[in-house]
Amino acid sequence: MITQLGFPDTIFALSSGRLPSGVAVIRLSGPHIRFVVETIAGKVPKPRMAAYCPFHSRTSEVLDRGLLLFFSGPHSFTGEDCAEFHLHGGVAVVDRFLRELSGFENCRMAEPGEFTRRAFTNGKMDLTIAEGLADLVSAETEGQRRLAQQVASGAQRDLYDGWRKELIQARALIEAELDFADEADVPGSVSAKVWQAMELLSGQISRHLADGQRASVFRDGVHVAIIGAPNAGKSSLLNAVAGRDVAIISEEAGTTRDLIEVKLDLGGIPVFLTDTAGLRETEGQVEKIGIERARSRAASADLVLLLEDMSRPEPVEPPKSGGALWRVGNKQDLAAPASGEEWDFRISARSGEGMDALIGAMTRFAEAKAGSIGDVVPTRRRHMDLLGEARREIEEAVEKDNLPLELRAEHLRRASQFLGRITGDVDVEDILDAIFSQFCIGK
Ligand SMILES: Nc1nc2c(c(=O)[nH]1)N(C=O)[C@@H](CNc1ccc(C(=O)N[C@@H](CCC(=O)O)C(=O)O)cc1)CN2
Numbered sequence: 233m234i235t236q237l238g239f240p241d242t243i244f245a246l247s248s249g250r251l252p253s254g255v256a257v258i259r260l261s262g263p264h265i266r267f268v269v270e271t272i273a274g275k276v277p278k279p280r281m282a283a284y285c286p287f288h289s290r291t292s293e294v295l296d297r298g299l300l301l302f303f304s305g306p307h308s309f310t311g312e313d314c315a316e317f318h319l320h321g322g323v324a325v326v327d328r329f330l331r332e333l334s335g336f337e338n339c340r341m342a343e344p345g346e347f348t349r350r351a352f353t354n355g356k357m358d359l360t361i362a363e364g365l366a367d368l369v370s371a372e373t374e375g376q377r378r379l380a381q382q383v384a385s386g387a388q389r390d391l392y393d394g395w396r397k398e399l400i401q402a403r404a405l406i407e408a409e410l411d412f413a414d415e416a417d418v419p420g421s422v423s424a425k426v427w428q429a430m431e432l433l434s435g436q437i438s439r440h441l442a443d444g445q446r447a448s449v450f451r452d453g454v455h456v457a458i459i460g461a462p463n464a465g466k467s468s469l470l471n472a473v474a475g476r477d478v479a480i481i482s483e484e485a486g487t488t489r490d491l492i493e494v495k496l497d498l499g500g501i502p503v504f505l506t507d508t509a510g511l512r513e514t515e516g517q518v519e520k521i522g523i524e525r526a527r528s529r530a531a532s533a534d535l536v537l538l539l540e541d542m543s544r545p546e547p548v549e550p551p552k553s554g555g556a557l558w559r560v561g562n563k564q565d566l567a568a569p570a571s572g573e574e575w576d577f578r579i580s581a582r583s584g585e586g587m588d589a590l591i592g593a594m595t596r597f598a599e600a601k602a603g604s605i606g607d608v609v610p611t612r613r614r615h616m617d618l619l620g621e622a623r624r625e626i627e628e629a630v631e632k633d634n635l636p637l638e639l640r641a642e643h644l645r646r647a648s649q650f651l652g653r654i655t656g657d658v659d660v661e662d663i664l665d666a667i668f669s670q671f672c673i674g675k
C-alpha cells in the first residue's frame with residue numbers, strides 16, 4: 233500500500249450499489265486527492281459542503297454533472313483526505329469515470345475493505361467497530377442489523393477496554409505487593425481482593441461467551457428440515473412457507489431428489505428451510521442418494537418437521553436428529569375431521585389452513601434459540617476464541633495460588649493481550665488481510 237515515496241496510494245471505488253442506479257457514489261481516499269478533485273471539478277469545495285459541478289475528463293470533456301463532497305483529513309471516514317463524486321448511476325458513466333481516475337498517478341481501485349482498513353490503521357476505529365460495519369453492510373434481517381449496529385457503535389470495544397483496565401489495575405496491585413513484600417507494615421491481604429475481582433471477571437466473560445453462543449443464530453441461522461414419505465406434501469409446504477414456486481410439486485411419488493433450501497427471515501432471525509426427498513425403500517440410484525441426503529440433513533437440523541399426509545397416513549420411521557422434532561399432519565382439507573391426535577400441527581399446504589400457526593411456532597422456536605441475550609455480545613468466532621483464551625489465563629492466575637505472584641501476574645498480562653487482540657490494540661498485523669478481505673469493495 234505504501235509507494236516508493238512513502239505515501240499511501242490514492243484509492244477509489246464505487247461505494248454505492250449495483251448499476252444502473254439513480255445515483256452512483258465514487259469515493260476517494262489518499263494524501264493527494266486535492267489534485268484529482270481540482271482537475272476533475274475545477275475546484276476543491278469547502279470541506280463537508282456539497283457542491284454541484286461539472287466533472288471533466290483530463291481532456292476537458294464534460295463527463296457528467298453531479299454533487300461533490302470533500303473531507304479534509306484527519307476529519308474523514310478514513311482519516312485521510314477523502315472525496316465523493318455523486319454521479320448519475322449509468323454503467324458507461326461510471327466506467328468512464330473510473331477509467332479517468334486510474335489515469336492519475338498512484339491512483340488505483342481500492343481492495344475490499346481498504347477504506348475501513350485505513351480508518352483502522354489511522355486510529356479512527358478499533359477492529360470490532362470495523363467488523364461491526366462489515367456486518368452492518370451484510371445484515372439481511374432485523375436481528376442481524378441490531379447486533380451489527382451495537383458493535384459498530386463501539387459497545388464491544390468499551391466492554392473489552394473496561395476489562396483490560398481491570399486486569400491492568402489488578403497487576404498494578406500485585407506489583408505493589410511484590411515491591412513491598414519485605415516491609416512489615418503493608419498488609420498482605422491486597423491480593424485476596426484482587427483474586428476475588430479476577431474471579432468475578434472470569435465469570436463475566438463466561439456469561440458473555442454464553443450470550444455469544446446464543447447470538448450465533450443471528451449469523452448461522454436456524455436450520456429446519458422437512459422430512460416425510462413421498463407425496464406427503466413436503467415441497468408444497470416449502471413453497472407455501474417461501475411464498476413462491478421453489479420446488480417442483482407433483483402427484484408422482486419421488487418427485488424431489490435433491491435438497492432444496494430457502495432462506496427465510498422469521499422474527500429477524502435467518503431460518504434455512506430445506507425440502508428433501510421422500511423417505512421410502514427404493515431401487516433408484518439417484519433417489520437413494522437423495523434419501524441419504526435427506527437423512528443427513530435431518531441429523532444436523534435444529535428442527536425436523538416430520539410431515540405426513542393425514543388423508544392416507546403412512547407412518548415413516550422418524551429420522552435420527554439431535555434437534556427438535558414436530559409431527560405435522562398435512563392435507564387437512566382432505567382428512568376426516570376425527571382423525572388422530574398424534575400431530576403437533578395440522579395444516580393444509582394447499583389451502584393454507586394452519587400455516588400461520590406453524591410459521592408462528594417456527595418463529596418462536598428461532599427466537600428461543602437466540603434466548604434473551606445480554607446488552608453486548610461477541611459476534612464472531614474470532615472474538616469468542618480470544619475471549620476463551622483470556623478467560624483461561626485469568627482462571628489459571630486465580631486457581632494456581634501456590635505459584636509465585638510474578639507468574640500469576642504474568643497470566644493476567646496474557647489475558648490482557650488476548651483482549652487487546654480482539655480490539656486490534658495488540659499485535660494483529662497477521663490477521664488484518666483475512667479480516668478486511670471479507671468486506672465488500674468500496675467499504
Ligand atoms: N455519503 C456518504 N455516506 C455515508 C458514508 C460515506 O462515506 N459517505 N459512510 C461511510 O462509511 C457512513 C458514514 N460514516 C462516516 C464516518 C465518519 C465521517 C467523518 O467525516 N468523520 C470525521 C468527522 C466527524 C464529525 O464531524 O463528527 C472524523 O471522524 O473526524 C464521515 C462518514 C454512512 N454514510
Ligand SMILES: Nc1nc2c(ncn2[C@@H]2O[C@H](COP(=O)(O)OP(=O)(O)OP(=O)(O)O)[C@@H](O)[C@H]2O)c(=O)[nH]1
Nearest residue numbers: 462463464465466467468482486487488510581582
Ligand atoms: N389436497 C391437498 N393436496 C396436497 C396438499 N399438499 C400437497 N398436496 C398434493 O400432494 C401431491 C404431492 O405434493 P408434493 O408437495 O409434491 O409432495 P412431496 O412430499 O414433496 O413429494 P416427493 O417430492 O415425491 O417426496 C401434489 O399433488 C400436491 O398438490 C394439501 O394440503 N392438500
Ligand SMILES: [Mg+2]
Nearest residue numbers: 466467487488
Ligand atoms: Mg417433493
